[in-house]
Structure formats: structure tokens, C-alpha cells
Amino acid sequence: MTLYFDHIIHYVNGIASIDFPNHHIKSIQGGKHTELGTYNQLSYIDLHYIEWIDVFDQPLAQSYAQTEEGRLSFANTFKVRDVCEGFKRICLRTNDIHKVKEHLMQFELDVVGPIEMSRTKPDGTVINWQLLYLDDDSDLDLPFIIQWGESDEERKSALKAYFHHDLSIEGVTVQVKNIKKTSENWQSWYGLVVLEEDEQYVNLGFTDDNVVITLEKNNDEQYTTLSLNSSHIKKETRTFYKGAYYLFKPNLHKH
Incomplete structure (x- = not known):
């Protein structure tokens, strides 16, 4: 089982205001997660990236967090009011998410997924991926797992202009x-x-x-x-x- 670092989630209150000091990091428009009530911007360092995420519909995010699929997701962050800005969790990438789940089920963990996800980019194209969440008895939101619908080579070819x-x-x-x-x-x-x-x-x-x-x-x-x-x-x-x-x-x- 081989995992790679994929991205880090940085929650911001007012995503339109992202203007990183000294322009060290630039972001591009991501898209909306219509079922989660969230939307994002992305900063691709390479295939490792920063996901700047905000909520456009807090009641929807809170509602999704009450579902079986959403109870360990980023939306669950908004089960409390006055969420502070900052890093919320990291995501690790796999090429075989079902094998990862089989591995994780050996341990005393709460595991949710794989969950089929998608979002529509501003140009109308749809991106697909699967997510696997896990939880233990710690206060930290654990690193979760992603498998993209495209290979690393395909994604690199499509995204390299933004690196x-x-x-x-x-x-x-x-x-x-x-x-x-x-x-x-x-x-x-x-x-x-x-x-x-x-x-x-x-x-x-x-x-x-x-x-x-x-x-x-x-x-x-x-x-x-x-x-x-x-x-x-x-x-x-x-x-x-x-x-x-x-x-x-x-x-x-x-x-």
C-alpha cells in the first residue's frame, strides 16, 4: 500500500479575499461542492496543492455533516459556530482506495467510504474522485484518503500550467x-x-x-x-x- 501527500485544506472566511502576502502563492478558481455547501480555490505547487475552502451555504454544510457520508467530512467542521480560519486537515492520495479501506479495517477505527464525489469546474467540465475518512478517539481530524478519477500523469498534464x-x-x-x-x-x-x-x-x-x-x-x-x-x-x-x-x-x- 503506497500513499502520497495530496493536499492540505485551509479554511478561509471569505474566499474571494485570498491575496497571499508578497504573492508567494497564487490561486486559481476551483468550483462548488454543491452537495456540501462549500466552494474552493486551489494553489497547485505541483501535484501537491493547497485547497482554500469556504462555505457558501452553512445550513447545507451542517445538514450534510449529519449524514452517514458527511459525518467525518470537512462539513463536520461546521457542527460548531464561529469556526476559526486555518489548516483543518491533510489528504493522502492512493491508486487503490478499496485496498486502503481493507487495510484500515484491521484497526479500531471509524471508517466511512469510499464516497463518490464530483464538482463542476468554471469551464463546465466535471472532476470525479473518491474519498475515505477515518476517525479515532483523538481531537485531531485525521488525514483522509483520496483516489482521483484520472491518473497522476493525466492530472499533471492538465494542471502543469498552474504549477x-x-x-x-x-x-x-x-x-x-x-x-x-x-x-x-x-x-x-x-x-x-x-x-x-x-x-x-x-x-x-x-x-x-x-x-x-x-x-x-x-x-x-x-x-x-x-x-x-x-x-x-x-x-x-x-x-x-x-x-x-x-x-x-x-x-x-x-x-
Whole structure:
């Protein structure tokens, strides 16, 4: 079972206002999830991307969250009022979502899916994908699984015009209460491997993807920081934007 980092979800209150400081990151119009009451913009770094998401119909989102399909979805974020902006969860990509579900069912997890999804792009074309959600007893919304209706090669060909060729995603930082337990679980569930660890953090890696997941010890469980390598900056820059930290690191080897 091979998983790849796919994207990170950044909830923003007022998606039309996205204007990233210094234009380090640019976004394109995504589309509407008509059944969920949400809509998005997308920033493709490469096939790894940032999904900026907002709600156009909160009652619809709350209603979808009450369904069997929606109870572990992003819509479930809006079961409470006054949702804060920021990173909400990450998504991992697979080429065989049914095999992943079979693997996850070995563990004491609440698993929902695969769920058939689609959205209509501004040009009228329809994108299809499947989602698999899982949940445990932690406060953190766990990484979920996606399988796209097109191959990586087909998607790369269609999306390469939007890639940020000066950037690459280095990793995501996640605060968790119990580093040891979370690390062991994510190794078992997602097939991640330990790259580096001490008492305060663990770096987890994928078998066939360079993105690093850093677990840091903190009682406030949340996704806090997206780290990117940039060929356009000379010194490390940390930017707080709409409830989330973006850490840009100089990459002198990328041109």
C-alpha cells in the first residue's frame, strides 16, 4: 500500500479575499461542492496543492455533516459556530482506495467510504474522485484518503500550467498530545516511516514522496504549519496568513 501527500485544506472566511502576502502563492478558481455547501480555490505547487475552502451555504454544510457520508467530512467542521480560519486537515492520495479501506479495517477505527464525489469546474467540465475518512478517539481530524478519477500523469498534464515551479512543499507540522502513540498509529495506518525523532517531535516520511509530516508535542491538537522550499527567497520567512503559518525556506538548488 503506497500513499502520497495530496493536499492540505485551509479554511478561509471569505474566499474571494485570498491575496497571499508578497504573492508567494497564487490561486486559481476551483468550483462548488454543491452537495456540501462549500466552494474552493486551489494553489497547485505541483501535484501537491493547497485547497482554500469556504462555505457558501452553512445550513447545507451542517445538514450534510449529519449524514452517514458527511459525518467525518470537512462539513463536520461546521457542527460548531464561529469556526476559526486555518489548516483543518491533510489528504493522502492512493491508486487503490478499496485496498486502503481493507487495510484500515484491521484497526479500531471509524471508517466511512469510499464516497463518490464530483464538482463542476468554471469551464463546465466535471472532476470525479473518491474519498475515505477515518476517525479515532483523538481531537485531531485525521488525514483522509483520496483516489482521483484520472491518473497522476493525466492530472499533471492538465494542471502543469498552474504549477509553482519556484516552490516545493517540504512538510506539514502537526501538534498532537501523544507523539509516540500518534507516530505508531500513523506508521501502521498510513505506512509512514520514522525519519528522525526525539522527545519533542517525530519526522515521518512517505515511502515514495518527499513531503515530511512533523509531529510536535502540544495539548492543542491541530495542523499548524506548511513548510515550502522557494528559489526566490534568500532567507527563511515565516508568514501567518488567515489562521495558519507558512514557512518559506530558501532552496538554492532549484532554478
